[in-house]
Amino acid sequence: MMALPMKKSLIASLVLASTSFTLPVFADTQKVADIANRIEGDVIKWRRHFHQNPELSNREFETAKTIAKFLEDLDLEVTTGIAKTGVVGLLDTGKPGPTIALRADIDGLPVTENTGLPFASKAMGELDGNQVGVMHACGHDTHIAMLMGAATILTEMKSELNGKIKFIFQPAEEGAPAGEVGGAEIMVKEGVLKNPDVDVIFGLHISSDKDVGTVHYKEGGIMAAVDPFKIVVNGKQSHGAYPWLSADPIVTSAQIIMGLQTIVSREVELIDSAAVVSVGKITGGNRSNIIPNQVEMIGTIRSLSPDTREHIHEAVHRKVNSIAKSMNATAEVTLPLDYQYPITYNDPALMREMLPVLKTTAGEDNVKLTKAVTGAEDFSFFQEEVPGLYLFVGGKSRDIPASEAPGHHTPEFKIDESGMALGVKLLSNLTIDYMKNH
Numbered sequence: 001m002m003a004l005p006m007k008k009s010l011i012a013s014l015v016l017a018s019t020s021f022t023l024p025v026f027a028d029t030q031k032v033a034d035i036a037n038r039i040e041g042d043v044i045k046w047r048r049h050f051h052q053n054p055e056l057s058n059r060e061f062e063t064a065k066t067i068a069k070f071l072e073d074l075d076l077e078v079t080t081g082i083a084k085t086g087v088v089g090l091l092d093t094g095k096p097g098p099t100i101a102l103r104a105d106i107d108g109l110p111v112t113e114n115t116g117l118p119f120a121s122k123a124m125g126e127l128d129g130n131q132v133g134v135m136h137a138c139g140h141d142t143h144i145a146m147l148m149g150a151a152t153i154l155t156e157m158k159s160e161l162n163g164k165i166k167f168i169f170q171p172a173e174e175g176a177p178a179g180e181v182g183g184a185e186i187m188v189k190e191g192v193l194k195n196p197d198v199d200v201i202f203g204l205h206i207s208s209d210k211d212v213g214t215v216h217y218k219e220g221g222i223m224a225a226v227d228p229f230k231i232v233v234n235g236k237q238s239h240g241a242y243p244w245l246s247a248d249p250i251v252t253s254a255q256i257i258m259g260l261q262t263i264v265s266r267e268v269e270l271i272d273s274a275a276v277v278s279v280g281k282i283t284g285g286n287r288s289n290i291i292p293n294q295v296e297m298i299g300t301i302r303s304l305s306p307d308t309r310e311h312i313h314e315a316v317h318r319k320v321n322s323i324a325k326s327m328n329a330t331a332e333v334t335l336p337l338d339y340q341y342p343i344t345y346n347d348p349a350l351m352r353e354m355l356p357v358l359k360t361t362a363g364e365d366n367v368k369l370t371k372a373v374t375g376a377e378d379f380s381f382f383q384e385e386v387p388g389l390y391l392f393v394g395g396k397s398r399d400i401p402a403s404e405a406p407g408h409h410t411p412e413f414k415i416d417e418s419g420m421a422l423g424v425k426l427l428s429n430l431t432i433d434y435m436k437n438h
Protein backbone atom coordinates (compact mmCIF):
# COMPACT_ATOMS: atom_id res chain seq x y z
CA MET A 1 0.00 0.00 0.00
CA MET A 2 2.79 2.38 0.87
CA ALA A 3 4.90 1.38 -2.11
CA LEU A 4 3.30 3.53 -4.74
CA PRO A 5 3.67 6.99 -3.20
CA MET A 6 7.18 6.12 -2.04
CA LYS A 7 8.13 4.98 -5.52
CA LYS A 8 6.74 8.17 -7.03
CA SER A 9 8.61 10.46 -4.71
CA LEU A 10 11.78 8.42 -5.18
CA ILE A 11 11.56 8.77 -8.94
CA ALA A 12 10.81 12.50 -8.59
CA SER A 13 13.84 13.07 -6.39
CA LEU A 14 16.07 10.99 -8.66
CA VAL A 15 14.95 13.03 -11.66
CA LEU A 16 15.53 16.26 -9.74
CA ALA A 17 18.91 15.19 -8.47
CA SER A 18 20.10 14.10 -11.86
CA THR A 19 18.60 16.85 -14.03
CA SER A 20 21.53 19.22 -13.94
CA PHE A 21 23.95 16.39 -14.70
CA THR A 22 22.02 14.20 -17.12
CA LEU A 23 20.59 16.77 -19.49
CA PRO A 24 23.80 18.17 -20.96
CA VAL A 25 25.12 14.64 -21.49
CA PHE A 26 21.90 13.78 -23.30
CA ALA A 27 22.19 16.91 -25.44
CA ASP A 28 25.73 15.90 -26.40
CA THR A 29 24.61 12.36 -27.18
CA GLN A 30 21.91 13.75 -29.44
CA LYS A 31 24.33 16.09 -31.18
CA VAL A 32 26.83 13.26 -31.70
CA ALA A 33 24.06 11.10 -33.16
CA ASP A 34 22.94 13.92 -35.49
CA ILE A 35 26.44 14.51 -36.86
CA ALA A 36 27.13 10.75 -37.08
CA ASN A 37 23.97 10.30 -39.14
CA ARG A 38 24.87 13.25 -41.35
CA ILE A 39 28.39 11.90 -42.10
CA GLU A 40 27.48 8.20 -42.32
CA GLY A 41 27.77 8.27 -46.11
CA ASP A 42 31.27 9.78 -45.83
CA VAL A 43 32.37 7.14 -43.32
CA ILE A 44 31.24 4.42 -45.74
CA LYS A 45 33.02 6.17 -48.61
CA TRP A 46 36.26 6.42 -46.57
CA ARG A 47 36.00 2.78 -45.59
CA ARG A 48 35.59 1.68 -49.21
CA HIS A 49 38.63 3.71 -50.22
CA PHE A 50 40.79 1.96 -47.63
CA HIS A 51 39.18 -1.39 -48.41
CA GLN A 52 40.11 -1.06 -52.05
CA ASN A 53 43.66 0.04 -51.20
CA PRO A 54 44.89 -2.17 -48.35
CA GLU A 55 48.54 -2.33 -47.35
CA LEU A 56 50.44 -4.91 -45.33
CA SER A 57 51.78 -4.33 -41.81
CA ASN A 58 54.56 -1.72 -41.67
CA ARG A 59 53.87 -0.91 -45.33
CA GLU A 60 50.87 1.39 -44.77
CA PHE A 61 52.50 4.28 -46.63
CA GLU A 62 49.56 5.48 -48.76
CA THR A 63 47.09 4.73 -45.99
CA ALA A 64 49.10 6.94 -43.62
CA LYS A 65 49.31 9.74 -46.19
CA THR A 66 45.54 9.74 -46.71
CA ILE A 67 44.93 9.78 -42.95
CA ALA A 68 47.46 12.56 -42.34
CA LYS A 69 45.93 14.72 -45.07
CA PHE A 70 42.48 14.16 -43.58
CA LEU A 71 43.61 15.17 -40.09
CA GLU A 72 45.40 18.24 -41.45
CA ASP A 73 42.22 19.29 -43.22
CA LEU A 74 40.48 19.09 -39.82
CA ASP A 75 43.15 21.53 -38.56
CA LEU A 76 44.59 19.05 -36.08
CA GLU A 77 48.24 18.95 -35.08
CA VAL A 78 49.52 15.96 -37.06
CA THR A 79 52.55 13.76 -36.37
CA THR A 80 53.56 11.10 -38.88
CA GLY A 81 56.16 8.34 -38.97
CA ILE A 82 55.52 7.02 -35.46
CA ALA A 83 56.51 3.34 -35.37
CA LYS A 84 57.30 3.70 -39.07
CA THR A 85 53.86 4.49 -40.57
CA GLY A 86 51.77 5.55 -37.57
CA VAL A 87 49.86 8.84 -37.62
CA VAL A 88 48.58 10.87 -34.69
CA GLY A 89 46.24 13.85 -34.80
CA LEU A 90 46.01 16.06 -31.71
CA LEU A 91 42.88 18.06 -31.01
CA ASP A 92 43.53 20.72 -28.36
CA THR A 93 40.36 22.39 -27.14
CA GLY A 94 42.47 25.09 -25.45
CA LYS A 95 40.66 24.42 -22.19
CA PRO A 96 42.07 22.44 -19.27
CA GLY A 97 40.98 18.85 -18.98
CA PRO A 98 42.09 15.27 -19.48
CA THR A 99 43.90 13.90 -22.51
CA ILE A 100 41.98 11.08 -24.13
CA ALA A 101 43.42 8.78 -26.79
CA LEU A 102 41.32 6.98 -29.40
CA ARG A 103 43.03 4.26 -31.40
CA ALA A 104 42.43 2.58 -34.75
CA ASP A 105 44.71 -0.01 -36.35
CA ILE A 106 45.30 0.48 -40.07
CA ASP A 107 46.96 -2.61 -41.60
CA GLY A 108 45.64 -5.19 -44.04
CA LEU A 109 46.50 -8.90 -44.32
CA PRO A 110 48.14 -11.22 -46.86
CA VAL A 111 44.76 -12.62 -47.95
CA THR A 112 43.40 -12.63 -51.51
CA GLU A 113 39.90 -11.17 -51.43
CA ASN A 114 37.01 -13.28 -52.66
CA THR A 115 33.91 -11.32 -51.72
CA GLY A 116 32.72 -10.19 -55.13
CA LEU A 117 32.13 -6.70 -53.73
CA PRO A 118 32.28 -3.85 -56.26
CA PHE A 119 35.05 -2.28 -54.13
CA ALA A 120 36.91 -5.55 -53.48
CA SER A 121 40.69 -5.29 -53.21
CA LYS A 122 42.90 -6.32 -56.10
CA ALA A 123 46.00 -5.08 -54.30
CA MET A 124 49.22 -7.07 -54.14
CA GLY A 125 52.06 -6.81 -51.66
CA GLU A 126 55.37 -8.44 -50.84
CA LEU A 127 55.58 -10.96 -48.05
CA ASP A 128 58.84 -12.84 -47.39
CA GLY A 129 59.95 -12.13 -50.96
CA ASN A 130 56.71 -13.38 -52.55
CA GLN A 131 53.88 -11.40 -54.16
CA VAL A 132 50.63 -11.97 -52.27
CA GLY A 133 47.10 -10.64 -52.45
CA VAL A 134 46.34 -8.04 -49.79
CA MET A 135 42.98 -7.51 -48.14
CA HIS A 136 41.45 -5.71 -45.19
CA ALA A 137 40.32 -9.10 -43.96
CA CYS A 138 40.13 -8.09 -40.29
CA GLY A 139 38.08 -4.92 -40.74
CA HIS A 140 40.82 -2.42 -39.91
CA ASP A 141 39.52 -0.35 -42.85
CA THR A 142 36.33 0.17 -40.83
CA HIS A 143 38.42 1.12 -37.79
CA ILE A 144 40.18 3.87 -39.76
CA ALA A 145 36.88 5.17 -41.13
CA MET A 146 35.16 5.08 -37.74
CA LEU A 147 38.00 7.00 -36.09
CA MET A 148 37.96 9.54 -38.92
CA GLY A 149 34.25 9.91 -38.25
CA ALA A 150 34.83 10.47 -34.53
CA ALA A 151 37.58 12.99 -35.34
CA THR A 152 35.10 14.86 -37.54
CA ILE A 153 32.45 14.96 -34.82
CA LEU A 154 34.78 15.94 -31.98
CA THR A 155 36.42 18.65 -34.09
CA GLU A 156 33.00 20.07 -34.93
CA MET A 157 32.12 20.07 -31.21
CA LYS A 158 35.49 21.46 -30.11
CA SER A 159 34.09 24.65 -28.52
CA GLU A 160 31.91 22.53 -26.22
CA LEU A 161 34.74 20.25 -25.09
CA ASN A 162 37.64 20.54 -22.66
CA GLY A 163 41.05 18.87 -22.59
CA LYS A 164 42.85 17.21 -25.48
CA ILE A 165 42.19 14.25 -27.79
CA LYS A 166 44.81 12.13 -29.51
CA PHE A 167 43.62 10.23 -32.56
CA ILE A 168 46.07 7.35 -32.87
CA PHE A 169 46.24 5.51 -36.21
CA GLN A 170 48.41 2.49 -35.52
CA PRO A 171 50.26 0.33 -38.03
CA ALA A 172 51.15 -3.37 -37.90
CA GLU A 173 48.57 -4.66 -35.44
CA GLU A 174 48.65 -8.00 -37.25
CA GLY A 175 52.38 -8.28 -36.57
CA ALA A 176 55.43 -6.79 -38.25
CA PRO A 177 57.10 -8.68 -41.11
CA ALA A 178 59.88 -11.12 -40.19
CA GLY A 179 62.92 -9.31 -38.85
CA GLU A 180 61.03 -6.06 -38.16
CA VAL A 181 59.31 -4.57 -35.15
CA GLY A 182 56.12 -2.57 -35.23
CA GLY A 183 52.69 -1.82 -33.87
CA ALA A 184 51.44 -0.52 -30.55
CA GLU A 185 54.49 -1.63 -28.57
CA ILE A 186 56.77 0.53 -30.72
CA MET A 187 54.35 3.47 -30.71
CA VAL A 188 54.41 3.38 -26.91
CA LYS A 189 58.23 3.19 -26.91
CA GLU A 190 58.34 6.18 -29.24
CA GLY A 191 56.27 8.16 -26.75
CA VAL A 192 52.82 8.24 -28.34
CA LEU A 193 51.20 8.34 -24.89
CA LYS A 194 53.39 11.25 -23.73
CA ASN A 195 53.42 14.98 -24.37
CA PRO A 196 50.62 15.57 -23.68
CA ASP A 197 50.34 12.62 -21.31
CA VAL A 198 47.35 10.41 -22.09
CA ASP A 199 44.98 9.74 -19.17
CA VAL A 200 42.83 7.11 -20.78
CA ILE A 201 42.54 5.24 -24.09
CA PHE A 202 39.57 3.76 -25.95
CA GLY A 203 39.60 1.36 -28.88
CA LEU A 204 37.25 -1.02 -30.60
CA HIS A 205 37.18 -3.90 -33.05
CA ILE A 206 34.46 -4.63 -35.57
CA SER A 207 33.16 -8.23 -35.45
CA SER A 208 31.90 -10.06 -38.53
CA ASP A 209 29.83 -12.42 -36.37
CA LYS A 210 28.11 -9.94 -34.06
CA ASP A 211 24.90 -8.09 -34.98
CA VAL A 212 25.10 -4.53 -36.27
CA GLY A 213 24.03 -2.06 -33.62
CA THR A 214 25.43 -4.10 -30.73
CA VAL A 215 28.45 -3.38 -28.55
CA HIS A 216 30.18 -6.09 -26.52
CA TYR A 217 32.16 -5.43 -23.36
CA LYS A 218 33.87 -7.19 -20.50
CA GLU A 219 35.77 -5.83 -17.55
CA GLY A 220 39.21 -7.28 -16.78
CA GLY A 221 40.87 -9.54 -19.37
CA ILE A 222 38.91 -9.45 -22.64
CA MET A 223 41.70 -10.79 -24.88
CA ALA A 224 44.58 -13.02 -23.87
CA ALA A 225 48.24 -12.42 -23.23
CA VAL A 226 50.47 -14.34 -25.64
CA ASP A 227 53.71 -15.88 -24.41
CA PRO A 228 55.44 -18.13 -26.93
CA PHE A 229 58.01 -20.52 -25.47
CA LYS A 230 60.72 -22.92 -26.53
CA ILE A 231 61.88 -26.00 -24.64
CA VAL A 232 65.10 -27.83 -25.47
CA VAL A 233 65.48 -31.25 -23.88
CA ASN A 234 69.05 -32.56 -23.74
CA GLY A 235 69.55 -36.28 -23.16
CA LYS A 236 72.15 -38.85 -24.09
CA GLN A 237 72.25 -40.52 -27.48
CA SER A 238 72.29 -44.29 -27.92
CA HIS A 239 71.35 -47.10 -30.30
CA GLY A 240 67.59 -47.52 -30.37
CA ALA A 241 68.06 -51.16 -29.35
CA TYR A 242 69.84 -50.23 -26.09
CA PRO A 243 67.73 -47.49 -24.52
CA TRP A 244 69.25 -48.17 -21.06
CA LEU A 245 72.40 -46.57 -22.39
CA SER A 246 70.50 -43.37 -23.22
CA ALA A 247 68.82 -40.50 -21.46
CA ASP A 248 65.93 -40.48 -23.95
CA PRO A 249 64.84 -36.90 -24.82
CA ILE A 250 61.89 -38.18 -26.87
CA VAL A 251 60.24 -40.04 -23.99
CA THR A 252 61.18 -37.14 -21.71
CA SER A 253 59.51 -34.72 -24.12
CA ALA A 254 56.37 -36.84 -24.22
CA GLN A 255 56.18 -36.63 -20.43
CA ILE A 256 56.85 -32.89 -20.54
CA ILE A 257 54.02 -32.32 -23.02
CA MET A 258 51.59 -34.23 -20.83
CA GLY A 259 52.94 -32.45 -17.75
CA LEU A 260 52.34 -29.07 -19.38
CA GLN A 261 48.73 -30.08 -20.01
CA THR A 262 48.16 -30.53 -16.28
CA ILE A 263 49.07 -26.91 -15.56
CA VAL A 264 45.79 -25.55 -16.86
CA SER A 265 43.69 -28.58 -15.91
CA ARG A 266 45.08 -28.97 -12.38
CA GLU A 267 46.66 -25.68 -11.27
CA VAL A 268 44.67 -22.83 -12.82
CA GLU A 269 41.49 -21.70 -11.11
CA LEU A 270 39.45 -21.99 -14.27
CA ILE A 271 36.31 -20.45 -12.81
CA ASP A 272 38.29 -17.21 -12.46
CA SER A 273 39.94 -17.03 -15.82
CA ALA A 274 40.63 -19.38 -18.69
CA ALA A 275 44.10 -20.24 -20.01
CA VAL A 276 45.75 -22.32 -22.69
CA VAL A 277 49.11 -24.07 -22.98
CA SER A 278 49.71 -25.53 -26.43
CA VAL A 279 52.78 -27.19 -27.93
CA GLY A 280 52.76 -26.44 -31.63
CA LYS A 281 55.89 -28.06 -32.96
CA ILE A 282 58.29 -30.78 -31.84
CA THR A 283 61.44 -31.88 -33.59
CA GLY A 284 64.11 -34.42 -32.75
CA GLY A 285 65.93 -37.45 -34.10
CA ASN A 286 66.55 -38.66 -37.63
CA ARG A 287 65.92 -42.40 -37.88
CA SER A 288 64.10 -45.34 -36.33
CA ASN A 289 66.99 -46.99 -34.53
CA ILE A 290 68.70 -44.02 -32.93
CA ILE A 291 67.65 -42.37 -29.72
CA PRO A 292 68.75 -38.76 -30.33
CA ASN A 293 70.47 -36.51 -27.85
CA GLN A 294 68.15 -33.56 -28.22
CA VAL A 295 64.50 -32.62 -28.81
CA GLU A 296 63.16 -29.14 -29.33
CA MET A 297 59.59 -27.92 -29.02
CA ILE A 298 57.82 -24.61 -29.29
CA GLY A 299 54.41 -23.57 -28.09
CA THR A 300 52.17 -20.78 -26.86
CA ILE A 301 50.64 -19.76 -23.56
CA ARG A 302 47.42 -17.72 -23.43
CA SER A 303 46.14 -16.18 -20.22
CA LEU A 304 43.53 -13.65 -19.19
CA SER A 305 44.60 -12.51 -15.74
CA PRO A 306 48.00 -11.34 -14.52
CA ASP A 307 47.98 -13.87 -11.65
CA THR A 308 47.22 -16.79 -13.95
CA ARG A 309 49.89 -15.64 -16.35
CA GLU A 310 52.53 -15.51 -13.63
CA HIS A 311 51.47 -18.87 -12.24
CA ILE A 312 51.66 -20.63 -15.61
CA HIS A 313 55.12 -19.22 -16.32
CA GLU A 314 56.41 -20.49 -12.99
CA ALA A 315 54.73 -23.87 -13.53
CA VAL A 316 56.22 -24.35 -17.01
CA HIS A 317 59.73 -23.95 -15.61
CA ARG A 318 58.97 -26.20 -12.62
CA LYS A 319 57.34 -29.01 -14.66
CA VAL A 320 59.93 -29.01 -17.42
CA ASN A 321 62.90 -29.03 -15.10
CA SER A 322 61.59 -31.62 -12.66
CA ILE A 323 60.36 -33.98 -15.36
CA ALA A 324 63.67 -33.73 -17.21
CA LYS A 325 65.55 -34.39 -13.98
CA SER A 326 63.43 -37.47 -13.24
CA MET A 327 64.48 -38.84 -16.64
CA ASN A 328 68.22 -38.10 -16.17
CA ALA A 329 67.94 -35.42 -18.84
CA THR A 330 68.20 -31.65 -18.67
CA ALA A 331 66.01 -28.99 -20.21
CA GLU A 332 66.19 -25.30 -21.02
CA VAL A 333 63.07 -23.15 -21.18
CA THR A 334 63.08 -19.93 -23.20
CA LEU A 335 60.04 -17.91 -22.16
CA PRO A 336 59.20 -15.59 -23.85
CA LEU A 337 60.65 -16.93 -27.07
CA ASP A 338 60.51 -14.04 -29.54
CA TYR A 339 57.61 -11.68 -28.79
CA GLN A 340 54.97 -11.17 -26.12
CA TYR A 341 51.55 -9.55 -25.99
CA PRO A 342 50.15 -8.42 -22.65
CA ILE A 343 46.54 -9.08 -21.61
CA THR A 344 44.01 -6.77 -23.28
CA TYR A 345 42.79 -5.68 -19.89
CA ASN A 346 39.77 -3.43 -19.44
CA ASP A 347 40.34 -1.43 -16.28
CA PRO A 348 37.40 -2.54 -14.08
CA ALA A 349 36.69 0.90 -12.56
CA LEU A 350 36.80 2.58 -15.95
CA MET A 351 34.59 -0.13 -17.47
CA ARG A 352 31.97 0.38 -14.77
CA GLU A 353 32.17 4.15 -15.16
CA MET A 354 31.69 4.00 -18.93
CA LEU A 355 29.02 1.29 -19.10
CA PRO A 356 26.17 3.86 -18.98
CA VAL A 357 27.69 5.58 -22.03
CA LEU A 358 27.48 2.31 -23.96
CA LYS A 359 23.84 2.00 -22.94
CA THR A 360 22.81 5.55 -23.86
CA THR A 361 24.66 5.23 -27.18
CA ALA A 362 23.59 1.77 -28.31
CA GLY A 363 20.39 1.30 -26.30
CA GLU A 364 20.32 -0.97 -23.25
CA ASP A 365 19.31 -4.11 -25.19
CA ASN A 366 22.25 -3.74 -27.57
CA VAL A 367 24.92 -3.72 -24.88
CA LYS A 368 26.14 -7.27 -24.33
CA LEU A 369 28.49 -8.73 -21.80
CA THR A 370 30.89 -10.86 -23.84
CA LYS A 371 33.11 -13.86 -23.17
CA ALA A 372 36.85 -13.34 -23.18
CA VAL A 373 38.79 -14.33 -26.28
CA THR A 374 42.00 -16.39 -26.23
CA GLY A 375 43.24 -14.46 -29.26
CA ALA A 376 45.32 -11.34 -28.63
CA GLU A 377 45.45 -7.63 -29.50
CA ASP A 378 48.37 -5.28 -29.31
CA PHE A 379 46.02 -2.58 -27.95
CA SER A 380 47.14 -4.28 -24.72
CA PHE A 381 50.46 -2.40 -24.90
CA PHE A 382 48.60 0.91 -24.51
CA GLN A 383 46.59 -0.52 -21.62
CA GLU A 384 49.80 -1.53 -19.85
CA GLU A 385 50.65 2.18 -19.64
CA VAL A 386 47.27 3.85 -19.07
CA PRO A 387 43.76 2.63 -18.18
CA GLY A 388 41.85 1.75 -21.31
CA LEU A 389 38.81 0.03 -22.71
CA TYR A 390 38.62 -2.27 -25.70
CA LEU A 391 35.20 -3.13 -27.08
CA PHE A 392 33.69 -5.18 -29.90
CA VAL A 393 31.19 -3.59 -32.26
CA GLY A 394 28.81 -5.62 -34.42
CA GLY A 395 29.41 -5.76 -38.17
CA LYS A 396 27.06 -8.60 -39.18
CA SER A 397 23.69 -8.11 -40.86
CA ARG A 398 20.98 -9.25 -38.47
CA ASP A 399 19.45 -11.56 -41.09
CA ILE A 400 22.61 -13.72 -41.35
CA PRO A 401 23.08 -16.36 -38.62
CA ALA A 402 26.37 -15.92 -36.74
CA SER A 403 27.41 -19.45 -37.77
CA GLU A 404 27.27 -18.42 -41.44
CA ALA A 405 29.19 -15.15 -41.09
CA PRO A 406 32.58 -15.36 -42.83
CA GLY A 407 35.37 -15.24 -40.27
CA HIS A 408 38.06 -12.63 -39.82
CA HIS A 409 41.26 -13.28 -41.82
CA THR A 410 39.37 -15.24 -44.52
CA PRO A 411 38.99 -14.27 -48.22
CA GLU A 412 35.19 -14.05 -47.76
CA PHE A 413 35.36 -11.70 -44.76
CA LYS A 414 32.56 -9.16 -44.98
CA ILE A 415 31.26 -6.30 -42.86
CA ASP A 416 27.80 -4.76 -42.92
CA GLU A 417 28.75 -1.10 -43.16
CA SER A 418 25.65 0.06 -41.30
CA GLY A 419 27.43 -1.16 -38.15
CA MET A 420 30.06 1.57 -38.34
CA ALA A 421 27.75 4.38 -37.20
CA LEU A 422 27.61 2.90 -33.71
CA GLY A 423 31.41 2.74 -33.53
CA VAL A 424 31.66 6.40 -34.52
CA LYS A 425 29.13 7.39 -31.85
CA LEU A 426 30.75 5.24 -29.17
CA LEU A 427 34.24 6.70 -29.71
CA SER A 428 32.77 10.21 -29.60
CA ASN A 429 30.51 9.70 -26.59
CA LEU A 430 33.14 7.88 -24.52
CA THR A 431 35.46 10.83 -25.10
CA ILE A 432 32.88 13.50 -24.29
CA ASP A 433 31.61 11.70 -21.21
CA TYR A 434 35.12 11.18 -19.84
CA MET A 435 35.93 14.85 -20.46
CA LYS A 436 32.81 16.04 -18.64
CA ASN A 437 33.59 13.95 -15.56
CA HIS A 438 37.36 14.32 -15.17
Ligand SMILES: [Zn+2]
Nearest residue numbers: 138174408409
Ligand atom coordinates in the same frame (compact mmCIF):
# COMPACT_ATOMS: atom_id res chain seq x y z
ZN1 LIG B 1 43.21 -9.58 -37.31
Ligand SMILES: [Zn+2]
Nearest residue numbers: 138139140205
Ligand atom coordinates in the same frame (compact mmCIF):
# COMPACT_ATOMS: atom_id res chain seq x y z
ZN1 LIG C 1 42.00 -6.99 -36.18
